[in-house]
Amino acid sequence: MEVAAKDEREKLATSPSRPKVAVVYARPETVLEDIARAMHLAEYQQYLPPAAPTLLKINISWQHYYPACSTTPWQLEGVIKTLLDDGYKDLIPAQNGTVVVDSYEGEINNKHKVVLDKYDLKSVHLDVPPVPWVPYKPKGEMLVLDKVFPEGITIPEMFPGKNIIQLPTVKTHVFTTITGAMKNAFGGLLNRKRHWTHSVIHETLVDLLTIQREIHPGIFAVTDGTFAGDGPGPRAMRWHAKNLILASADQVAIDAVAAKVMGFDPMSIKFIRLAHERGLGCGDMSQIEVVGEDISEVNWHFTGTQSTFASRGQKLIYWGPLKPLEHFLLRTPLVPLAYLASNLYHNDYWLRFVGRGRIKEAMKTDWGRLFQGY
Numbered sequence: 034m035e036v037a038a039k040d041e042r043e044k045l046a047t048s049p050s051r052p053k054v055a056v057v058y059a060r061p062e063t064v065l066e067d068i069a070r071a072m073h074l075a076e077y078q079q080y081l082p083p084a085a086p087t088l089l090k091i092n093i094s095w096q097h098y099y100p101a102c103s104t105t106p107w108q109l110e111g112v113i114k115t116l117l118d119d120g121y122k123d124l125i126p127a128q129n130g131t132v133v134v135d136s137y138e139g140e141i142n143n144k145h146k147v148v149l150d151k152y153d154l155k156s157v158h159l160d161v162p163p164v165p166w167v168p169y170k171p172k173g174e175m176l177v178l179d180k181v182f183p184e185g186i187t188i189p190e191m192f193p194g195k196n197i198i199q200l201p202t203v204k205t206h207v208f209t210t211i212t213g214a215m216k217n218a219f220g221g222l223l224n225r226k227r228h229w230t231h232s233v234i235h236e237t238l239v240d241l242l243t244i245q246r247e248i249h250p251g252i253f254a255v256t257d258g259t260f261a262g263d264g265p266g267p268r269a270m271r272w273h274a275k276n277l278i279l280a281s282a283d284q285v286a287i288d289a290v291a292a293k294v295m296g297f298d299p300m301s302i303k304f305i306r307l308a309h310e311r312g313l314g315c316g317d318m319s320q321i322e323v324v325g326e327d328i329s330e331v332n333w334h335f336t337g338t339q340s341t342f343a344s345r346g347q348k349l350i351y352w353g354p355l356k357p358l359e360h361f362l363l364r365t366p367l368v369p370l371a372y373l374a375s376n377l378y379h380n381d382y383w384l385r386f387v388g389r390g391r392i393k394e395a396m397k398t399d400w401g402r403l404f405q406g407y
Contacts, residue, residue, distance in 0.1 A: 051320055052315045053281060054283065054286050054289075054321055054324070056278075056328055057074070057279075059277070060276070060399075061402070064278075064403070065110060068111025071280040074280065074325050075281050080282035083121050085196050085251065086125055088192065088198070090127050090217055091145060092199075092202065093128060093140065093145075094267035094268060097388075099388055100392065100400075100401075101203065102270070104201070105143075105257050105260070106143070106148050107259070107403060114152075128140060130224065133376060136156075140156055148407070157191070159189055166189055168187055169187060170185075171186065173244075176237075178240040178241075182226075186244075188244065188248070189222070192222070193249075194250065195249060195250070196252070197249045197252055198255060199252075199253070200255060201213045201216065201256050202258070203291050203294070204266040205270065209238070211291060211302060214281075214287050215239075215242055215308065216304075218238070218242065218245055219237070219238065222241050236304075238304040239307045239313065242313045242314070252284060254279075254282075254287050255280045256279040256280070259278070261273050263333070264336065269379065269383050275294075283315055283321075285308045285316050286315045286316070286321045288316075296332045299317075
């Protein structure tokens with residue numbers, strides 16, 4: 034099946050030497066059309082065979098709504114509507130299975146379920162069980178996953194042979210500087226032990242892209258930057274209304290463009306550089322064709338260097354003086370204590386005393402009013 038996926042992708046995606054990333058400025062009143070325009074500018078139909086089922090990999094970084102944190106309802110609806118209008122029939126929304134975020138609660142609070150109900154679609158939640166996960170032996174060389182999981186790599190049984198569209202947001206991240214299309218696969222292709230990879234997160238994202246290219250006949254991404262997040266993401270961020278939609282079949286290039294507009298040198302971000310060097314996509318802005326808007330002078334001056342109380346503790350374990358205790362703290366019965374600490378900080382402290390005030394302000398914007406209208 035992996036060989037068939039590769040053959041179909043090569044037949045459809047006879048792309049030019051320069052990868053294409055579409056950049057479109059969106060307005061709340063026209064956002065569904067704006068998303069369709071971005072997808073068509075990026076020529077998505079060249080990369081997604083219409084005969085194959087298409088997974089919509091939704092991002093829920095928090096079960097609570099917070100601007101720029103998770104896939105927006107208009108992002109999800111715009112992609113669904115465009116696919117249906119263009120004749121794609123078999124659409125499968127997919128939600129993370131995770132230990133720190135309740136995806137069932139999250140799809141309600143983030144207004145995903147109301148969109149899916151409108152189009153008579155239902156999410157698959159990638160929990161183990163009920164979704165079967167099966168062993169997978171990658172054809173390409175792995176940087177770290179075969180070492181992190183010496184007992185074998187597993188993936189959702191339903192993934193091979195299906196197209197996938199990643200639906201991330203434009204935001205910074207405490208571990209990877211930015212998070213986007215490549216990081217969005219983290220919650221789809223890794224099970225509940227995915228935290229074992231945090232100390233080698235950049236290499237992990239490259240390995241996951243290698244696997245994606247083997248198992249999916251078509252890969253695409255639509256990134257939402259209508260609200261964008263700066264600071265200690267993916268949750269405790271400062272939101273900014275930036276009105277941007279990105280679309281591309283090149284997962285590395287779309288992350289590079291997102292990094293560029295946020296104010297970072299894409300090739301200074303390790304997972305982008307490693308993926309570029311391994312030929313999995315293009316991270317060099319001079320080699321990327323940006324269509325739609327001119328972003329050559331765009332720089333939001335995001336920082337992406339801050340940490341929360343919770344992430345500072347994690348960094349001490351992954352890369353600091355507590356590294357010798359990593360196995361003891363994160364791979365033994367003690368690990369639920371780490372989940373508890375994260376939930377106490379984010380849900381009981383930060384959201385209550387910081388986040389809710391910021392959400393209230395966001396709801397006064399045009400995008401906030403659109404969110405409330407779903």
